[in-house]
Amino acid sequence: MNLDRDFYQQMLHIAIPIAIQNLIVSSLNTLDTVMISTLGSATIAGVGLANQVFFFLMMICFGIGTGSSVLISQYHGRRDYFNVKRTNGLATILAMFVSLIFTVVALFWPKQVIGLMIQDPQVITEGAKYLSVVALSYIITGFNFANGISLRSTGNAQSPLHASIISFVFNAFFNYVLIFGKFGFPRMGVVGAAMGTIIARLAEMAVLIYLSKRYNGPLNGKLKDMLAFDRPFFDKYMRITSPVIVNETFWALGQVLYSVAYAIVGTEATAAIQVVVAIQNIAFVLIRGLSNSCSIMLGNSIGQGEMDKIYTYALRFLKLGLMIGTIIGLFLCLTPSLTLSVFGNLEPEVNLIAHGLLRVMGIIFIFKGFNSILIVGVLRGGGDTKKSMILEMSSVWLVGVPLAFLGAAILKLPIYYVVIMAGMEEITKIILGMRRVFSKEWIHELV
Known part of the structure; x- marks a missing residue:
């Protein structure tokens, strides 16, 4: 009984702030889509499509952060705060370096980047306008992302949450005044949306730094502690985290290629996909909270040597993920008109396509949510980074991406069937992933 109470208390303590933070972050993207839907x-x-570049970057940073989280949660479980600090320092440097590369490419070649995903000249022009400005926020976002994940891995989920709340307020206000030209500001359209994002990320960074310093936790320390990593430590870090980084990089590239496949179907289908993905991201916040909570709790238990809890915790998280994913997925599937009512100014054809897509993606959501717990929560939380990489990459690149292009480019199917074919990757993950879970070979002590 104590195990039950301790489990749910710890799970809620970690999952709820993370879910709320993800809700705020996802709401930022949805807010952008709602505001520009009039254009x-x-x-x-x-x-x-421009945000696919940002998504690609964030998934690489997520890989860096999640990889470091595996180490930080185990170091934190052992109260080894020196290694917590230098793991965070190395993750932050890597995230900002990758963000710098993306910034340079997006600043100097925005039209070429958008042109890789779609051929419509008007779409390329609008996307390039947005991309060339919003790229200035990438380095800041890389810093925020790496440090936010590190803070959550040490049990401080409140500071990233508060920083995200401030970011949301800034983004909502400046998007409104800069997109539509309110309160004496010029009407800037998509450029205004990009400027609002930059201002919001700066505000988030300032609050995150302030709260990190104020929070008396294991990440507090001098800069030299954060940079105290040597070659053996770097090699160990890369050995453990590189499978996660490679995994997220190629998974994100696969998602970008899905967008390319969807763009083959047409501009209206592409617009409808962006609307539905924005809704799906909001619906996914509880699943993300559970996934991160699972990863942190399993990592801490391994670090503390509590091996008897790990498998029990993993199965409980998987059951919770299936239950919550089913409820949310069915809601999306059964209430498309209600959900899309937020986007009141969509063009009729885009609105019609989005209705059908929500029904399809609602069913796929059930499997997608379960797999998030399975891969991000259980396998990575248990330190099984290499096998989880193989599982995810093979599902995306050998199943999902080929089927998406088969449906869009060769069979010329409607967008609904292309999305269903791409969703077959989720079935593959469940079949292969659960075999790994039942084997119990995914539990690894790394530190």
Whole structure:
């Protein structure tokens, strides 16, 4: 009984702040989509494709952060705060370096980048306008992302949450005044949306630094502690985290290629996909909270040597993920009109396509949510980074991406069937992933 109470108390303590923070972050993207929905399908599609570049970057940073989280949670479980600090320092440097590369590419070649995903000249123009400005926020976001994950891995989920709340307020206000030209500001359209994002990320960074310093936890320390990693430590870090980084990089590239496949179907289909993905991201916040909570709790238990809890915890998280994913997925599937009512100014054809897509993605959501717990929570939380990489990459690149292009480019199917074919990757993950879970070979002590 104590195990039950301790489990749910610890799970809620970690999962709820993370879920709320993810809700705020996802709401930022949805807010952008809602506000620019008045500017037409070409603008929605252009900004959506430009955000695929940001998504690609964030998934690489997520890989860096999640990889470091595996180490930090185990170091934290052992109260080894020196290694907690230098792991965070190395993760932050890597995230900002990758962000710098993306910034340079997006600043100097925005049209070429958007042109890789779609051929519509109007969509390319609108997307390039947005991308060339919003790229200035990438380095800041890399810093925020790495440090936010590190703080949560030490049990401080409140500071990243508070920083995200401030970011949301800034983004909502400046998006409104800069997109539509309110309170004496010029009407800037998609460029205004990008400027609002930059201001919001700066505010988030300032609050995160302030709260990190104020929070008397294991990440507090001098800069030299954060940079105290040597070659053996770097090699150990890369040996453990590189599978996660490679995994997220190629998974994200696969998601970008899905967008390319969807763009083959047409501009309206691409715009509808962006709307539905924005809704799906909000619906996914509870699953993300559970996934991160699972990873942290399993990592801490391994670090503390509590091996008897790990398998029990893993199965409980998987059951919770299936239950919550089913409830949310069915809600999306059964209430498309209610959900899309937020986007009151969508073009009729985009609105019609989005209705059908929500029904399809609602069913896929059930499997996607379960797999998030399975891979991000259980396998990575248990330190099984290499096998989880193989599982995810093979599902995306050998199943999902080929089927998506088969449906869009060769069979010329409607967008709904292309999305269903891409969703077959989720079935593959469940079959292969659960075999790994039942084997119990995924539990690894890394530190």
